[in-house]
Amino acid sequence: MARIVMKFGGTSMAGTERIRTVAKLVAREVAQGNEVAVVVSAMAGETDRLVNFCREANPRYDPAEYDVVVASGEQVTSGLLALTLQAMGTPARSWLGWQLPIRTEEVHARARIHEIETGALSAAMARGEVAVIPGFQGLMEDGRIATLGRGGSDTSAVAVAAAVKADRCDIYTDVDGVYTTDPRIEPKARRLARISFEEMLEMASLGAKVLQVRSVELAMVHKVRTFVRSSFEAPDAPGMGDFDNPPGTLICDEDEIVEQQVVTGIAYAKDEAQISLRRVEDRSVVPAGIFGPLAEAGINVDMIVQNISEDGKLTDMTFTVPSGDIDKALAALEKIKADIGFDMVQHDDGMSKVSVIGIGMRSHTGVAATAFKALAEKGINIRAITTSEIKISILIDGPYTELAVRTLHSVYGLDKQ
Amino acid sequence: MARIVMKFGGTSMAGTERIRTVAKLVAREVAQGNEVAVVVSAMAGETDRLVNFCREANPRYDPAEYDVVVASGEQVTSGLLALTLQAMGTPARSWLGWQLPIRTEEVHARARIHEIETGALSAAMARGEVAVIPGFQGLMEDGRIATLGRGGSDTSAVAVAAAVKADRCDIYTDVDGVYTTDPRIEPKARRLARISFEEMLEMASLGAKVLQVRSVELAMVHKVRTFVRSSFEAPDAPGMGDFDNPPGTLICDEDEIVEQQVVTGIAYAKDEAQISLRRVEDRSVVPAGIFGPLAEAGINVDMIVQNISEDGKLTDMTFTVPSGDIDKALAALEKIKADIGFDMVQHDDGMSKVSVIGIGMRSHTGVAATAFKALAEKGINIRAITTSEIKISILIDGPYTELAVRTLHSVYGLDKQ
Numbered sequence: 001m002a003r004i005v006m007k008f009g010g011t012s013m014a015g016t017e018r019i020r021t022v023a024k025l026v027a028r029e030v031a032q033g034n035e036v037a038v039v040v041s042a043m044a045g046e047t048d049r050l051v052n053f054c055r056e057a058n059p060r061y062d063p064a065e066y067d068v069v070v071a072s073g074e075q076v077t078s079g080l081l082a083l084t085l086q087a088m089g090t091p092a093r094s095w096l097g098w099q100l101p102i103r104t105e106e107v108h109a110r111a112r113i114h115e116i117e118t119g120a121l122s123a124a125m126a127r128g129e130v131a132v133i134p135g136f137q138g139l140m141e142d143g144r145i146a147t148l149g150r151g152g153s154d155t156s157a158v159a160v161a162a163a164v165k166a167d168r169c170d171i172y173t174d175v176d177g178v179y180t181t182d183p184r185i186e187p188k189a190r191r192l193a194r195i196s197f198e199e200m201l202e203m204a205s206l207g208a209k210v211l212q213v214r215s216v217e218l219a220m221v222h223k224v225r226t227f228v229r230s231s232f233e234a235p236d237a238p239g240m241g242d243f244d245n246p247p248g249t250l251i252c253d254e255d256e257i258v259e260q261q262v263v264t265g266i267a268y269a270k271d272e273a274q275i276s277l278r279r280v281e282d283r284s285v286v287p288a289g290i291f292g293p294l295a296e297a298g299i300n301v302d303m304i305v306q307n308i309s310e311d312g313k314l315t316d317m318t319f320t321v322p323s324g325d326i327d328k329a330l331a332a333l334e335k336i337k338a339d340i341g342f343d344m345v346q347h348d349d350g351m352s353k354v355s356v357i358g359i360g361m362r363s364h365t366g367v368a369a370t371a372f373k374a375l376a377e378k379g380i381n382i383r384a385i386t387t388s389e390i391k392i393s394i395l396i397d398g399p400y401t402e403l404a405v406r407t408l409h410s411v412y413g414l415d416k417q
Numbered sequence: 418m419a420r421i422v423m424k425f426g427g428t429s430m431a432g433t434e435r436i437r438t439v440a441k442l443v444a445r446e447v448a449q450g451n452e453v454a455v456v457v458s459a460m461a462g463e464t465d466r467l468v469n470f471c472r473e474a475n476p477r478y479d480p481a482e483y484d485v486v487v488a489s490g491e492q493v494t495s496g497l498l499a500l501t502l503q504a505m506g507t508p509a510r511s512w513l514g515w516q517l518p519i520r521t522e523e524v525h526a527r528a529r530i531h532e533i534e535t536g537a538l539s540a541a542m543a544r545g546e547v548a549v550i551p552g553f554q555g556l557m558e559d560g561r562i563a564t565l566g567r568g569g570s571d572t573s574a575v576a577v578a579a580a581v582k583a584d585r586c587d588i589y590t591d592v593d594g595v596y597t598t599d600p601r602i603e604p605k606a607r608r609l610a611r612i613s614f615e616e617m618l619e620m621a622s623l624g625a626k627v628l629q630v631r632s633v634e635l636a637m638v639h640k641v642r643t644f645v646r647s648s649f650e651a652p653d654a655p656g657m658g659d660f661d662n663p664p665g666t667l668i669c670d671e672d673e674i675v676e677q678q679v680v681t682g683i684a685y686a687k688d689e690a691q692i693s694l695r696r697v698e699d700r701s702v703v704p705a706g707i708f709g710p711l712a713e714a715g716i717n718v719d720m721i722v723q724n725i726s727e728d729g730k731l732t733d734m735t736f737t738v739p740s741g742d743i744d745k746a747l748a749a750l751e752k753i754k755a756d757i758g759f760d761m762v763q764h765d766d767g768m769s770k771v772s773v774i775g776i777g778m779r780s781h782t783g784v785a786a787t788a789f790k791a792l793a794e795k796g797i798n799i800r801a802i803t804t805s806e807i808k809i810s811i812l813i814d815g816p817y818t819e820l821a822v823r824t825l826h827s828v829y830g831l832d833k834q
Contacts, residue, residue: 016473050493056433057497058504065503068496068511072489076467079485080474086482087475094485098515099560143516 002167003035003125007135007157009173010044012231013077016084022231023084025172026130030090037121037131037164039157040081042073047150063108067137067147071097074134074153082132092130095121097145102138102156104146111146112214113138113155116163125164133160154215162222169219169226171211176230177249178203178210180414181266185405188415191247192264196254197223199264202357202391206267211251219251226251254359262360262367263412266405270398271323272302272351274383275333279343280317282309289340290317290333297332299325303353303386303393317342318384320395323349351383352401355393356408367412368392374411380404419584420452420542424552424574426590427461429648430494433501439648440501442589443547447507454538454548454581456574457498459490464567480525484554484564488514491551491570499549509547512538515562519555519573527566529631530555530573533580542581550577571632579639586636586643588628593647594666595620595627597831598683602822605832608664609681613671614640616681619774619808623684628668636668643668671776679777679784680829683822687815688740689719689768691800692750696760697734699726706757707734707750714749716742720770720803720810734759735801737812740766768800769818772810773825785809791828797821 006029008022022038029036041047050070054061078094085092100121104111124131135153140146148155154171161169177191178200195203197220204213210228219226229248254260280286287306294301302320309315321329326349333345361367368385371392375382380403384395396404409415423446425439439455446453459467467487471478495511502509517538521528541548552570557563565572571588578586593608595617600606612620614637621630627645636643646665671677697703704723711718719737726732738746743766750762778784785802788809792799797820801812813821826832 016470019474053433053493053497054500057436057500060504061500062503065496065499065511068513069493069500072492075489075492076470076486079482080470082482082485083471083474083478086479087477094482096485096562145513 001033001035003164004029005037005039005157005161005164005166005169007039007153007169007171008041008231009153010041010046011174012172013040013042013081014044016080019077019080019084022172023081023088023090025231026081026085027088027090030128030130035125035128037125037133037160037166038081039133039135039153039160040074040077041135041153042077046073046076064144067108067145071134071137071145071147074136078132078134082130085130085132090130091128092132093124094132094134095124096134097137098139100133102133102159104138104140104148106140106142106146108140108144108146110149111138111140113148113159116159118163122164151212152214154212155218158215158218158222158224158226161224161226162218166224169224171226171228172231173210173228174231175210175228176232176247177228178251178265180264181405181409182268185268185402186266186409186415189409190414192249194250194252194257195264196257196359197251198254198390199357199359200251202355203265203267206269206353206355206357216251223253225256257359260360261358262364263356263358263414264360265357266408266412266414267355267357268401268405269302269353270401272320272353272395273323273326273329274318274320274348274351274395275326275329276316276318276346277333277342277344278316278346279314281341282313282315286340287317289336291319293332293336294321294329297328299329299332303384303395305384305386320351320353320384348383350398351395352398352404353393353395354401354404354408355391356412357391358412359390361390361392370411371408374407375404378403378407380407418450418452420581421446422454422456422574422578422581422583422586424456424570424586424588425458425648426570427458427464428591429589430457430459430498431461433497436494436497436501439589440498440505440507442648443498443502444505444507447545447547452542452545454542454550454577454583455498456550456552456570456577457491457494458552458570459494463490463493481561484525484562488551488554488562488564491553495549495551499547502547502549507547508545509549510541511549511551512541513551514554515556517550519550519576521555521557521563521565523557523559525557525561525563528555528557528563530565530576533576535580539581568629569631571629572635575632575635575639575641575643578641578643579635583641586641588643588645589648590627590645591648592627592645593649593664594645595668595682597681598822598826599685602685602819603826603832606826607831609666611667611669611674612681613674613776614668615671615807616774616776617668619772620682620684623686623770623772623774633668640670642670642673674776677777678775679781680773680775680831681777682774683825683829683831684772684774685818685822686719686770687818689737689770689812690740690743690746691735691737691765691768691812692743692746693733693735693763694750694759694761695733695763696731698758699730699732703757704734706753708736710749710753711738711746714745716746716749720801720812722801722803737768737770737801765800767815768812769815769821770810770812771818771821771825772808773829774808775829776807778807778809787828788825791824792821795820795824797824
């Protein structure tokens with residue numbers, strides 16, 4: 001017997017017929033003797049419909065009322081899944097965010113979960129009742145509904161799993177796991193059986209859109225074993241395969257990964273813009289003077305490269321921002337130019353960032369050198385480099401993205417079984 | 418300054434454009450210096466959509482989960498109306514049933530309201546904030562959502578008005594008031610400026626589908642002055658008329674009605690079936706022996722006529738049921754025939770009940786005689802008669818319904834100004 005949290009996205013919940021497939025997957029876990037909680041999204045398209053209503057009602061909408069409106073989508077699907085399970089003879093009930101409650105911080109529309117009260121929930125699960133919980137929502141201290149921001153249902157699921165000390169959190173999604181890279185670019189990409197939390201965090205934040213970044217952070221902190229699997233794996237589909245050993249990717253602690261690969265995956269992000277400030281004064285207050293105003297302007301700065309200045313006085317500073325934010329960023333820089341003191345701003349659009357990720361890098365040398373050599377052989381110009389303990393990110397010209405991804409995927413042997 | 422509760426139905430809330438019209442009507446009351454709470458229905462068609470989802474999920478649905486699903490419709494419209502009011506510069510916020518809370522009895526899908534906590538609500542209204550409240554829903558003691566049954570938003574509005582001691586409850590609906598009879602049958606029907614609670618109760622339960630019966634009962638008990646008015650009376654419509662003296666019907670205490678009419682209106686109900694039991698033993702336990710089993714079979718018995726028996730031993734008993742229930746009723750009677758002891762069952766389908774309603778009947782004689790004479794002159798056969806203090810109901814053959822309604826409407830002078 002295990003305690004399991006299952007999460008289903010909007011595509012899986014789009015209509016009563018699909019909800020029946022979800023219910024079969026849930027009932028199958030119950031039949032194995034497991035205690036089950038299910039976290040559900042709204043029907044596909046429903047949240048967009050509700051958000052549009054809010055925009056039409058008030059273009060500058062009050063996020064408190066926005067939350068009241070959009071939280072209704074998951075309320076509907078959680079009631080419907082409970083009804084469907086009951087129809088199959090599986091005891092179930094819905095627990096809305098305010099009923100458990102799932103307590104959040106006092107921020108509407110993008111709240112973080114503070115705490116989940118589990119008394120009633122654990123008792124219901126222990127007596128064999130499936131607990132169906134709407135994702136994406138919680139209760140603020142002032143008694144109003146808060147939502148967690150788009151995609152928040154993944155985070156809800158991991159938070160519930162952490163709260164009830166689940167053995168596993170199964171995220172059913174449109175893809176059947178996490179791949180070594182984007183299969184649309186490299187058909188030889190392979191599904192990973194396991195990936196560590198740290199690696200997944202890099203993969204998620206770099207654009208492998210399998211899981212919301214916050215849910216991975218939460219899973220890492222609480223060590224929630226999170227299994228990404230396909231929702232199309234219907235229980236009555238012909239040749240569905242082994243239920244006890246289904247296809248998917250387990251995101252887990254690195255200790256659970258026996259055969260560590262040096263490199264686990266290649267991620268990429270397109271539409272980056274590079275901005276370089278020349279002859280910046282090399283004083284300790286300068287970085288804050290530059291990036292503070294950019295943050296205030298709502299610009300998400302990604303890579304930052306600053307070289308050590310030769311003379312201790314003047315240096316160059318390069319960073320990247322999303323292409324769409326380039327004008328806003330340049331305007332913000334123009335305002336502070338005199339104060340900070342830099343010579344000129346160079347910028348370039350249409351860049352891509354390609355990243356090599358692997359926890360094994362910690363104990364292996366030469367990983368970066370291999371990447372640089374491989375890209376150089378293909379004539380791909382490297383514009384900037386940043387590294388962390390388990391990641392190397394390389395800024396290149398956009399048109400070379402696919403070539404770079406395929407080259408790196410191959411050079412680290414990721415396309416071999 | 419007055420304290421006003423406004424209620425808008427599904428047609429008025431069907432989409433953001435119509436909600437804007439509603440918001441203008443609300444803002445107009447606020448501009449007059451009034452304290453306002455608004456009770457809203459779900460968008461037209463939305464509750465049906467949600468009910469269908471429940472049926473598809475589970476034909477014998479758990480009413481607790483049904484309530485979770487269907488209550489979402491009013492949650493959406495209350496958030497949207499609050500947003501729309503804010504966009505117009507009118508402070509507003511939504512208060513969901515569980516937030517106030519509106520406490521209900523422990524019955525899902527058709528709960529009655531027990532109590533509404535008004536502390537936060539009154540404070541918000543007093544500081545000039547419009548309180549937007551989803552109709553049709555409340556909170557049970559066990560912390561789950563309860564709904565009040567279809568059409569329950571009228572009841573919510575009257576209950577809120579009673580709780581906050583409102584000066585008036587304005588029900589905006591598809592019609593512009595209560596008429597002396599159905600204008601589709603008698604084009605000379607006139608809108609009543611005022612009608613007493615008791616009369617409205619008879620009108621409502623007899624098929625004048627303006628207000629839910631329970632809301633009228635509640636209004637009568639708590640003496641909530643309820644104004645039925647048209648939601649098409651848009652604030653910017655050309656020639657909309659006098660805002661301070663709008664068209665509509667005030668349902669109020671009879672003391673407020675200065676010029677009492679003897680007869681206020683003519684109501685009717687089609688598709689009645691008549692059942693007569695002949696030679697029933699005239700014992701005190703017999704009526705319970707007949708109508709108990711019919712009630713248990715879920716059959717709504719309406720008119721009941723029993724004559725005094727000549728010899729104190731055997732009598733005839735006639736009653737009506739909805740036409741659709743006739744077979745069920747006959748089957749139930751067959752089972753108890755031997756026990757109760759009656760001779761034969763006669764039944765007849767396709768009857769109509771026509772009712773003359775008026776609080777003035779109490780102090781006027783000859784009202785019934787006038788009706789009988791008028792109907793006789795038209796050759797309309799009277800099958801059964803029941804009377805109460807303020808109502809005479811006459812059972813006739815269905816095809817004569819329209820003729821009887823027009824005849825009675827005319828004979829009591831209701832078509833004259």
